[in-house]
Amino acid sequence: MKRGLIVWDRNEIPPAVFHDRIDAFRRVLQHRGLPACVVYSDLWRSNRVRSLQNFMPYFNRALLVIPVEGPTTLICGLSPRVYKWIQSVTPIVDIRPGRNFAAALEGLAAEREWDRLGVLDEAGLPFDMHAGLMNTHLELIDVEAEAVACPALDSTEIAMRRKSAAMARIVLQAEIGYGAGRTDYELAGRLEHGLRRAGAEDVVVLIGHTGSAPHPATGQNLEDEYSVSLAVEYRGHWIRMSRCHADEARTRALTDRFNRTLNMKPEEFDAGVIVEDLSGGNPYQSVDSRAVHVGRLWALHVVDDRSPHIVHGDTCLATPDGWDLL
Amino acid sequence: MLSSTKSMGDIDFVVPPRIRPNGARNAIPEGSCHGLLTMLNTARQQQFQNLIAKSGWDRLLLYGHSWRKDFFRSLVNFSFFGPHAAAILEKSGDVRILTTHPWDRDALDSAAFDDVRLDSDFDRGLSALLRGADDQRIGVAGLELLETRFARTLGRATHHPAASATKAVETLRQAKTPDEIEQVRKAARLADMGYRFFVDTAEVGMAEHELVAEIEGFLKARGAEDNFMLIGSGGAEVFGMHPPTERRFQAGDNITTELSPQVNGYFAQICRTLVLGEPSPKQRESFEIFRKAQQAAEDFLKPGVNISDLARVQNDVFRAAGFGEYTTSKYTRVRGHNLGLHPDENPYVLEDVDCVVNESMVVIAHPNTYLPMSGYMVFGDTLLVNATGCESLSATEKNLFTKGI
Numbered sequence: 001m002k003r004g005l006i007v008w009d010r011n012e013i014p015p016a017v018f019h020d021r022i023d024a025f026r027r028v029l030q031h032r033g034l035p036a037c038v039v040y041s042d043l044w045r046s047n048r049v050r051s052l053q054n055f056m057p058y059f060n061r062a063l064l065v066i067p068v069e070g071p072t073t074l075i076c077g078l079s080p081r082v083y084k085w086i087q088s089v090t091p092i093v094d095i096r097p098g099r100n101f102a103a104a105l106e107g108l109a110a111e112r113e114w115d116r117l118g119v120l121d122e123a124g125l126p127f128d129m130h131a132g133l134m135n136t137h138l139e140l141i142d143v144e145a146e147a148v149a150c151p152a153l154d155s156t157e158i159a160m161r162r163k164s165a166a167m168a169r170i171v172l173q174a175e176i177g178y179g180a181g182r183t184d185y186e187l188a189g190r191l192e193h194g195l196r197r198a199g200a201e202d203v204v205v206l207i208g209h210t211g212s213a214p215h216p217a218t219g220q221n222l223e224d225e226y227s228v229s230l231a232v233e234y235r236g237h238w239i240r241m242s243r244c245h246a247d248e249a250r251t252r253a254l255t256d257r258f259n260r261t262l263n264m265k266p267e268e269f270d271a272g273v274i275v276e277d278l279s280g281g282n283p284y285q286s287v288d289s290r291a292v293h294v295g296r297l298w299a300l301h302v303v304d305d306r307s308p309h310i311v312h313g314d315t316c317l318a319t320p321d322g323w324d325l326l
Numbered sequence: 327m328l329s330s331t332k333s334m335g336d337i338d339f340v341v342p343p344r345i346r347p348n349g350a351r352n353a354i355p356e357g358s359c360h361g362l363l364t365m366l367n368t369a370r371q372q373q374f375q376n377l378i379a380k381s382g383w384d385r386l387l388l389y390g391h392s393w394r395k396d397f398f399r400s401l402v403n404f405s406f407f408g409p410h411a412a413a414i415l416e417k418s419g420d421v422r423i424l425t426t427h428p429w430d431r432d433a434l435d436s437a438a439f440d441d442v443r444l445d446s447d448f449d450r451g452l453s454a455l456l457r458g459a460d461d462q463r464i465g466v467a468g469l470e471l472l473e474t475r476f477a478r479t480l481g482r483a484t485h486h487p488a489a490s491a492t493k494a495v496e497t498l499r500q501a502k503t504p505d506e507i508e509q510v511r512k513a514a515r516l517a518d519m520g521y522r523f524f525v526d527t528a529e530v531g532m533a534e535h536e537l538v539a540e541i542e543g544f545l546k547a548r549g550a551e552d553n554f555m556l557i558g559s560g561g562a563e564v565f566g567m568h569p570p571t572e573r574r575f576q577a578g579d580n581i582t583t584e585l586s587p588q589v590n591g592y593f594a595q596i597c598r599t600l601v602l603g604e605p606s607p608k609q610r611e612s613f614e615i616f617r618k619a620q621q622a623a624e625d626f627l628k629p630g631v632n633i634s635d636l637a638r639v640q641n642d643v644f645r646a647a648g649f650g651e652y653t654t655s656k657y658t659r660v661r662g663h664n665l666g667l668h669p670d671e672n673p674y675v676l677e678d679v680d681c682v683v684n685e686s687m688v689v690i691a692h693p694n695t696y697l698p699m700s701g702y703m704v705f706g707d708t709l710l711v712n713a714t715g716c717e718s719l720s721a722t723e724k725n726l727f728t729k730g731i
Contacts, residue, residue, distance in 0.1 A: 003542060003555040005535035006569045044393035044409070058569045059554070059670070079659055081566035081696075127477045128470035189547025196539030205546075206407065206429065212436075213429040216405045216551055229429075274428055282392070282409040286427045286446040308432065 002043060002058040004201035007235065008089045013054065017156045018091050021052050022066060025148045029068050029118055036067040037118030037143055038105065038133075040125050045281045048120065048145070050236035051157065054090045056201075061129070063101055064092075065108060075104045102132035109138055118143040124281060145281065153295070157237070158317060158326070161278075161297060164234035165315050165326040167198050168241045172228060176245050180224055184209065184217035187228070195232055202283075204231040208309030214242070225250075227311040229301065231284055238283040239326065240276055240299035242313035250304075254312045258302045262316070262323045266292035274301040278315060294318045297326070365403045366421065366439075369503040374401065374415050377494055381465055386415045386491055387480075389468035396667035397468035397492070400499055402439075403591045405551055406430040410448040414455060424451045449479050456483035465491030496672050500664055501686040506592060507710060510665065510688050513550075513594035514708045514719035516587045520545050520553075521596050521722050524585065530577055530602055530731050534559055535570035537581075545587050554586035554593065554669040564701040565657070567694075577603045577731050582704040584692070586669045593669040596720050597692045597706035600727040612700030613726035616693055619643040620705050620724070623662065623675075623691030627709055627716040633673045633681040633689075637661040640693040641677065649697055658695035665690055665708060687711045688719075 029037050041049035042061040049055050049064045053072060060077035067073075074086070075098040083095045098104050109117065115138065119125065122142035125133070133140060171194040179187030184207045195203045206214035209226035229242040244251055261273055266289040269275070276284045279296035292298055300323075301313030317324040378386050390398030392408040399405070402413045402423060412424045422441040425431045431444035445451025456464075462484050469477065469490040480488040502510065523544045528537055534557050545553050556567035559581045567582055575581060579602045586595040599616075601609055619640040626639045640661045641653040652658065662675035665688045673681040675691060683689075692706025707720035 001552055001554050002569055003538050003553065004570070005572065007572060042393060044391065056569075079566060079655075081657070082568050084565075085568045085571075123475035123478070124473050126470060127472045127474050130474040185549050186547050189543045189545070192546040193539055193543025196542050197536065199535075203542075204407070213432040215407075215429060215433045217546075217549075219549055285409055288446060 002056065002202055004196050004203070004233075005199055006056050006058065006089055006201055008054050009235070012235070013156055013160070015091055018053055021154070022072065025052065025066050026068050028143065028147050029066070032118065032141070032143070034068070034116065034118040034141060034143070035112070035114045036065055036109075037120055039064045039066065039120045040129070042126075044283070045124075046236070047238070047283065048281060053092050054236065055086065055092060056089075056236065061101075061126075062098060063105060063129075065105070067112065073108055075101055075108070077101075100132070101129055102136050105133065106136040106138065109136075115139060116141060120148065121145045121281065160235060160237040161239055161315065162326045164232060164237045165239045165241065167200065167234055168195065168230055168232045168239055171195050171198055172230060172241060172243050176228055176243055179207070179222040179226060179228075179245065182222060183219050184222055184226075185219050187222060188217040191228065191230070195230075200232050200234055201236070202231075202233040206230075208311055211307065211309055213303070213308045214311060225307075225310065227309055229311055229313065233283065238278055239315040240278065240284055240301070240313060241315065242301045242311040244304075244310045244312055246310060250310065251312075254302060254304055254310060258300070258312045258314070261300055261302055262325060266290065272303045272305060274303065274313070275299070276301075292318055294320050367401055367403055367503070367505075369505070370400050370498070371415065371419060371421075373498050374495070375417065375419055377491070377498065378415070378417055378465065381489070381491070381494070382463060383465040383489065383491075384417065384459075384462040385464050386495075387464055387466045387488075388413045388415070388495070389466060389472055389476075391471060394468065394471050394668065396499075396671075397471075397495060399591050399667050400467070400495065402434070404430075404434060404437075405591065412448075412452065412455070422455060424448070424455050426451070449473075449475055452476055452479050453483060456480065459484050461485055463489060465489045465494070467491040467495035499666055499671070500673075501684050502666065502688055502710075503686075506666070507686065507688070509590045509592035510594050510708065510710070511719055513587050513589040513592055514596075515721070516545060516548060516550055516589060517585055517594050517596040517708070518720060518722045519548065520550075520585050520587060521583075521598055524583060525600055525727050525729060528575060528581055528600060528602065528729060530575050533570075533572050533574050535572060537575075538570040541585070549589060550587035551590070552588040554584070554588075554595075556584045558582040558702055558704075560701060562698060562701040565696050566702050567704070575602055578606070580609065580701055580703060582694075582702060584694075584704060584706075586665075588669070591667050593665050593667070594688075594708040594719060595665060595669065595690045595692075595706065596708065596722055597690070597694060597704040598722065598727055599703045599705060600729060602729055603731045605726055605728055608699040610726065612697045612703055613705070615643060615647050615649065615697065616703050616705040617724060617726075619693035620691055620707065623693070624707070624709060624716060624718060627683065627689065627691065627711060628714060629683055629685045629711060631683050633675055633679050633683060634677050636683070636689070636691060637675045637677045637679070640675075640691065644693070644695070652695045652697055658693075661693055662689055662691040662706065664688065683711055685711050685713055689716075 208214035304310035558567040664671035694704040
């Protein structure tokens with residue numbers, strides 16, 4: 001859960017970046033004749049609103065309303081007591097309480113004289129929120145996610161993901177050996193500490209050992225051979241990374257196999273390659289390798305043929321020229 | 327100086343024995359850790375079977391996603407990687423599980439569950455799982471959390487709109503089983519240890535996010551699978567808590583925290599306020615109101631009382647002190663809430679919430695709010711409702727904590 005640093009460093013992501021992303025979104029709405037579009041966000045599915053306005057509802061839900069003209073509006077389940085904090089970490093000025101999201105949206109629409117609205121990935125809305133919106137007088141039009149997001153075309157997005165990957169790589173390399181002879185709890189704690197001190201906002205640690213695929217720590221003792229698989233979020237930018245702690249020959253063999261995978265097309269992957277989509281509404285989502293296409297970020301993990309606990313993986317951008325390792 | 331708490335030593339995180347589901351077929355491989363990862367909550371299984379019968383459903387589906395795993399985990403206590411998982415409980419008690427990540431499938435499959443499926447496309451997997459369910463009535467715990475496309479798939483598969491089982495399952499979950507109470511006790515002990523470490527570690531010049539990183543590392547290394555945590559720091563200008571910022575602690579600050587470690591799925595929570603340096607008379611005066619309000623809640627809580635009155639007795643302390651205004655939603659969210667597999671469970675402790683308290687509920691009463699003389703302060707303990715009253719599971723001293731600088 002979120003408890004790391006949520007911040008907006010304007011040198012890292014200049015305001016113009018969010019402005020340009022909103023402008024691109026608006027062009028899609030204009031093309032479709034829509035006066036505005038609603039984008040859903042919650043603690044876990046925050047990528048889209050984070051990318052557009054840097055907002056993260058750290059234990060709650062929110063709707064970002066993007067009008068064709070004028071500033072964005074945030075309808076937010078968090079208390080008005082934290083609006084000042086929200087305004088300090090986002091370019092959003094207009095924030096409204098969202099105890100009843102449908103009523104708040106209907107009120108905004110009435111103010112702006114909208115009777116129809118786009119909804120980004122309408123079928124992805126939580127069922128209760130969708131039911132509430134369907135009970136308003138508003139006509140809701142689906143806007144598919146692919147129409148408004150393409151990470152490969154956004155150099156800031158790629159740069160931030162590289163930064164996230166670099167941070168995870170440094171911490172993981174420094175700490176992975178700490179686990180040998182200790183419990184997986186101790187290793188998980190060490191990684192959590194190192195990553196959060198380095199600025200990670202959210203961290204998920206899985207540890208694979210004694211023949212078991214990576215899973216949450218259970219207090220078991222680690223022997224000499226194990227793997228760590230991380231999901232790390234740095235300032236809204238998730239990456240995945242897996243590394244093994246094993247003898248040099250085994251580690252090299254797995255790394256070589258991973259590098260060979262990077263020279264393959266997805267349809268050539270063997271069954272020991274796990275693919276995850278890192279460009280969707282969720283931070284990560286396992287997919288069939290046939291789903292891979294250019295212009296999105298993916299995680300590739302290769303699993304040792306004989307030992308499911310030995311894993312190596314990284315985050316990559318699929319480009320027309322092949323895999324670009326972040 | 328740090329006010330000390332009693333020494334608690336290392337926590338023994340022995341996970342309850344894995345209980346094999348009905349019809350389980352596999353022996354657990356020697357040395358496998360999966361037995362420690364996964365358990366079927368058989369007490370809940372029986373309750374849910376009764377619920378199915380009482381409600382006229384054919385099955386109960388318990389849905390979880392990466393944020394809200396609690397409905398799924400109330401039957402199958404496994405912290406899946408996700409982002410989705412569902413467990414279907416049949417009238418017979420058989421359990422079928424749908425996962426979306428191969429590592430989740432591997433863990434559950436080798437943990438002796440009969441029917442564990444993997445489909446990275448949850449919608450497609452749900453459709454396959456419900457094949458042959460024509461005209462069946464399915465209760466869904468967590469229906470409101472489902473993506474609308476999944477709810478539509480349920481409706482198409484059964485030719486009936488999905489029925490929400492959320493409230494019924496939440497109500498059952500409010501009263502904890504003996505095994506669940508044991509986990510909450512462990513989480514409460516870890517919260518005590520975590521808070522002691524919090525006080526030991528905080529110092530002038532340290533940033534909020536640096537302190538939180540220290541706490542997270544400490545708790546994870548001692549068996550917390552997660553921790554819900556908010557923090558605030560400063561003086562009378564502070565109106566609440568939030569995720570940690572880059573603000574650096576200053577002499578005289580109130581540092582407030584809500585610390586909620588999760589052990590084997592179950593959360594406990596502690597709220598305390600630490601002052602860096604000697605507290606001012608106003609800080610002490612303010613804290614005394616919080617202390618009395620929390621004590622009023624602890625004295626009042628017992629089976630049969632209404633949760634609205636649990637809020638009222640806390641608010642009455644503020645009203646009597648002339649600060650009734652600060653018990654409203656302008657300054658505070660809730661006066662507490664239930665705890666369990668989610669850190670912020672229903673019922674919320676508010677004067678307009680009608681819910682009768684039952685034995686074995688686990689509630690945090692925290693009269694956290696803003697007061698003009700001190701800024702935002704927090705104070706609360708995890709309370710287990712017993713036959714005659716309640717037991718505080720928090721061993722940390724009920725003090726305004728102070729630390730010399």
